Amino acid sequence: MTTALSRDCPALPPAPRPTRARAPSGAIARTAGLLALLVVAACGGGQPPAPAAPPPAPEVGVVVVAPERQVVTTELPGRTTASLAAEIRPQVGGIVQKRLFTEGAEVRAGQVLYQIDPAGFEAALAAAEAQLSKARAALATAESNARRNAELVKIDAISRQVHDDSQAAAQLARSDVEVASAAVRTARINLGYTQVKSPIAGRTSTSTVTPGALVTANQAAALTTVTRLDPLYVDITQSSTELLRLKNELASGRIRRDGNGEAARVAIVLDDGSTYAQTGRLQFSGVQVNPGTGAIVLRAELPNPDGLLMPGMYVRAVLEAGVNEEALLAPQQAVARDPAGNASVLVVTPEDKVERRRIVTGAAVGNRWEVLSGLAAGERILVDGSQRVRPGDSVRPVPWTPRSQGKAEAPAAAAGNAG
Known part of the structure; x- marks a missing residue:
């Protein structure tokens, strides 16, 4: 007697060999039928297994892009010069x-x-x-x-x-x-x-x-x-290309001059990377371009009451060029670049779908990039978890916390769990 079983059910044990003391044929048949019924009941009657539940959407950290008031700065090389010097x-x-x-x-x-x-x-x-x-x-x-x-x-x-x-x-x-x-x-x-x-x-x-x-x-x-060291001059070199770009941005209204009527402020970064405590003021801009270097010279006046700076020192001058009242800034770790140098970010749509967006970046502002085009205020960009998702995936967005803040909050969270 042959019994059909599913793939998931074990094979029936072989029927016991009859011994010399032969049992009645009716008893053997009843025993085989009982075993077949037990096997079929144990295998669920031959029905297929239920399908597995889909995995949950991965959690990602996002930042909402919002317009900010940003002072537009440009960092330029310069050298300190004495404001007065007399050879005796x-x-x-x-x-x-x-x-x-x-x-x-x-x-x-x-x-x-x-x-x-x-x-x-x-x-x-x-x-x-x-x-x-x-x-x-x-x-x-x-x-x-x-x-x-x-x-x-x-x-x-x-x-x-x-x-x-x-x-x-x-x-x-x-x-x-x-x-x-x-x-x-x-x-x-x-x-x-x-x-x-x-x-x-x-x-x-x-x-x-x-x-x-x-x-x-x-x-x-x-x-x-005899040299007068307070105040001190800083002669700054700026390329004519950068100057033209700045003038075009001012003319287009993307950035504007600060309306306080004062000369532009200049911060000084010393050769060791530290920032000088005093802030200078731009005195004048050159009117001729050096034909050999394509640059013009700007001069700033810098207080030097302690005599820390000396003439001839190499410095980096951070010059305030204007103010952008609606600047869009994106964390640098959210911006990816292809081999050609084109920048892009992952945007989380209102349907919580991931979408790759090409953007144009401007100057670096701290640990963020200024976004000139490609993003609008209110959009969410993916900052943490980009390795786990691809464009088109559904995600579960949560506000992203910078790593420095997360480290500061970690001990408090651990203490709460311990309690």
């Missing part, structure tokens, strides 16, 4: 007697830095003053003769020629006095130049001469340099 050179020649300042110290405007031997200039001044006295005495005699001859010529006591000569002699004597007076002033100025003074207030550099050195008037080598 002697205006008369002689032997340096004294150096009257400490190298690297602050000096006042008009402070004496060097003393040149004044002996020769004092003698020149005395000689000039003597010449002036002689000229004044000659003038007194000439004027007395001119006055007397003017009276005599009226009564025809002298000739007209004698009168004219006396008047000319008096005029010549007056000119001699003026020449002698100018010589005295020149000698006095030269004597004053023996004291080499600082024309500005600032900090001195090293001295190139010592007492006993011979210096000459207007020599090529400076004795020292």
Whole structure:
């Protein structure tokens, strides 16, 4: 007797072999039928199994894109420059007697830095003053003769020629006095130049001469340099292409100037990556493009009360170019790029479906990209869980929390679970 069974049911055990003490044939048939009924009941009557339930939609972290007020900045290379610098050179020649300042110290405007031997200039001044006295005495005699001859010529006591000569002699004597007076002033100025003074207030550099050195008037080598370090200038280089792009954005109204009427603020990033505590102001923008580099020069004025910055330092200047009142920003980890560099994001539609969207990004703002096109305010972009889904999949979106905040909240959540 053959019994048909399903694939999931085990085979029937073989019928026991009859022993020598043969059982009645009716008893064997009843036993086989009972076994078949038990097997069929155990296999569910041959019905197929119920289908498995579909897996739940994966959970993903999303961020809702909302317009924000964003200050548009541009980071440019620059170098610090002294706002005032004076190279100190002697205006008369002689032997340096004294150096009257400490190298690297602050000096006042008009402070004496060097003393040149004044002996020769004092003698020149005395000689000039003597010449002036002689000229004044000659003038007194000439004027007395001119006055007397003017009276005599009226009564025809002298000739007209004698009168004219006396008047000319008096005029010549007056000119001699003026020449002698100018010589005295020149000698006095030269004597004053023996004291080499600082024309500005600032900090001195090293001295190139010592007492006993011979210096000459207007020599090529400076004795020292005085530099004013507060405020300091920062000369910034900007490409003409970037300048044109900024002007086009301003003209289109996408960004606008800050309406406070003040000059644009400039933040400084130092060579070690730290940000300088003081904020500067843009002073002017260049009007000519360097034909070799295609760049123009901007100049900012920066407070330097502690003297931390020095002329010639390389810095990065973060310049505020304008304000975008409705900027759309996307986390950088949500933005993917193809081999051609095109940016895209995964957008969660209102039906909780995943959709890939091509976008155009602008400048980096912290850890986010500015989105110029491709997204609208209120749309949800997928930030966490992109490895588990593909475009077209259904998802269960939840608000995304930055990793730094999640770490801070993790101990509190663990403490709550422990309680």
